[in-house]
Amino acid sequence: MKIKLLLFAFFIVVVLAGVSVFWIKNNEPPMDEVTKAGKMLAEAQLEKSPKFAKAAFREAELNYDSARIEWAKQNERFILLRNYTKVSEFAKKSIESSERAIGQSQKEISNTEDQLAARIKRIGEKLKKFETDFGKFPLAKKHRDEFSKSKLLFAESLQTYRNKNYSVCKSQLDSVELVVNAAYKHYLQQLENYFEDYPRWNEMVKQTISSSKKNQTYAVVVDKFSRDIFLYKNGTIFKQYSIELGANWIGDKMQQGDKSTPEGLYKIVEKKQNGQTKYHKAFLLNYPNEDDLKRFSLNKKNGSIKQNAKIGNLIEIHGNGGKGIDWTDGCIALTDKNMDELYKFCPTGTKITIVGSVKALNQLSIRLK
Numbered sequence: 001m002k003i004k005l006l007l008f009a010f011f012i013v014v015v016l017a018g019v020s021v022f023w024i025k026n027n028e029p030p031m032d033e034v035t036k037a038g039k040m041l042a043e044a045q046l047e048k049s050p051k052f053a054k055a056a057f058r059e060a061e062l063n064y065d066s067a068r069i070e071w072a073k074q075n076e077r078f079i080l081l082r083n084y085t086k087v088s089e090f091a092k093k094s095i096e097s098s099e100r101a102i103g104q105s106q107k108e109i110s111n112t113e114d115q116l117a118a119r120i121k122r123i124g125e126k127l128k129k130f131e132t133d134f135g136k137f138p139l140a141k142k143h144r145d146e147f148s149k150s151k152l153l154f155a156e157s158l159q160t161y162r163n164k165n166y167s168v169c170k171s172q173l174d175s176v177e178l179v180v181n182a183a184y185k186h187y188l189q190q191l192e193n194y195f196e197d198y199p200r201w202n203e204m205v206k207q208t209i210s211s212s213k214k215n216q217t218y219a220v221v222v223d224k225f226s227r228d229i230f231l232y233k234n235g236t237i238f239k240q241y242s243i244e245l246g247a248n249w250i251g252d253k254m255q256q257g258d259k260s261t262p263e264g265l266y267k268i269v270e271k272k273q274n275g276q277t278k279y280h281k282a283f284l285l286n287y288p289n290e291d292d293l294k295r296f297s298l299n300k301k302n303g304s305i306k307q308n309a310k311i312g313n314l315i316e317i318h319g320n321g322g323k324g325i326d327w328t329d330g331c332i333a334l335t336d337k338n339m340d341e342l343y344k345f346c347p348t349g350t351k352i353t354i355v356g357s358v359k360a361l362n363q364l365s366i367r368l369k
Contacts, residue, residue, distance in 0.1 A: 029071060029084050033091035037064050040098035044105070051167075052112075053104035060097035066090040112166050119173050120161060126180045127154060133365070134187045136227065136326060138248045143183050150179040194250055194356060197263075201355035204265055208353040209235050218345050220317075222332055224249055224261060225357040225364075229317070229332065231345060239345070241338040244321045246330040250356075253287075253330055255296070255305050256312030261330050262287050266352040271343065272316075280319030280336045281343050285352055287315035317342075317352065 041064050049057035067090035074082045130147070139147070157172035205221055212219035213235025221230045224245055231239040246259040253262035270284040288296065288311050296311045312330070319340075321333030332354075334342065357364075 029074075030088040030091055033088055033095070034064075034067055034071065037067060037091040037094040037098070040095050040102075044098045044101045047102050047105045048109065049098075049101035049105040051105075052108035053101040056097050056101035056104055060094045060101055063090045063094035063097060067094060109164075109166075116161055116166060116169055116173070119170075119177075120158065123154065123173055123177050123180070126177070126184070127151060130180055130184055134184075137187055137190075138250055138326070139183075139187070143186070146179050147183060150176045190250070192361065195361040197252075197356060198360050201263070201357060202360075204353050204355055205358055208232070208265070208351055211351060217350070218347075219351045220342075220346065220353065221358065222261075222317075222352065222354040223358045224263070224354065226359075229334065229342075230358075231342060233345075239341065241334050241342065242321075244323060244328065244333040245326045246328050247326050249326055252295070253292075253312070253315075254299060254309075256310040257329075259329055261328075261332060261354065262292065262315055263354050263356060264289060264291055266315075266354065268346060268348050268350045268352060271346075271348055272318075273343070277316070277318060278320075279316070279331075279333070281339050282316040282318035283343075283346065283350075283352070285315045285317070287313060 037060075041060050044053075044057050044060060049060075067087050070090060071084065071087045074084055074087065127150070153172050154176045157169050157176065160166075160169040160172060208219050208221055209232055211217070212232045216234045218238070219232045221232065222228075222243065223230065227243050227245070229241045229243050230237050231241075246253075246261040248259040249261050251260055252264075253260040264287075266285040266287060266289060268283045269286045272282040272284065273280075276282075292311065296305075296309075299305045300307055300309065315330055317332045317334070317339075319334060319336040321339075322335040323333075327333070
């Protein structure tokens, strides 16, 4: 009888031991899964999921935290009563959410990169276009300073883009675009106002060409906007030269010292050379003519200029040009070589017509985009 009891007891011990081993083996903490969930969450963090895949990343965080809380809770229980099933479920859900967050973030970052790259290209083109269209405009100091700062900020935005700091890059591009658009609108409006005189310019040019053709003479047309001087022979363009103007060239000359190049119908009253001018060679024009004097008087009456203002004189076409900027006090400058050539063809009395542009504004490349 005792032997039977001992055998039965041994059997019970063996069964209980087997069950315990089986239970413990199948209820061990899912350390690998929880560890993987932590690594995936960290990877999602590196992929900027908190910003680009907020919902999925938050779900991964909550599930990971739940897995750790449940794990700690089970560890406090008696060993045979522990159950890590929920720990495993939370860890798996966290892994799935992290993987989803990583995928969404990578896709969103790719889209952001593409969008920023397109903006960088577009804004770079805007900067170049502004310099092409208005680079020779007499810009206000405020706009010159703002534009210079914007070019520097644009260069910085390229670096922040390369560093993948997209939020800062976007902010920088926003600032640059705001300045360029505002400046472009301002100077386009100024240009449109300036070109209201185009019908008068066009009539003067036609008159000059007609006179050259009729009298079989040379005549000169100065296009301030394009920075070109055209020499006509018998009504046909014979030569063309680049020029530089007064620093405040846009608009007609109002008074002495405004550094603006006058517009109107003039003629050469004196040819200077051999020490008669410090600008190599020069044509002295009959500025101010009668039209200039009338306009000057009217501007004084309507208060456009001060009563003590002077109209100025000594407007010339001369050499010493080729500086690449508008630098004169209102004269028209050519390179010495071009001045030598023009000097040969133009006797005293040659008609000189100065206009804002020989082309209408809609014929030019300037467009606001």
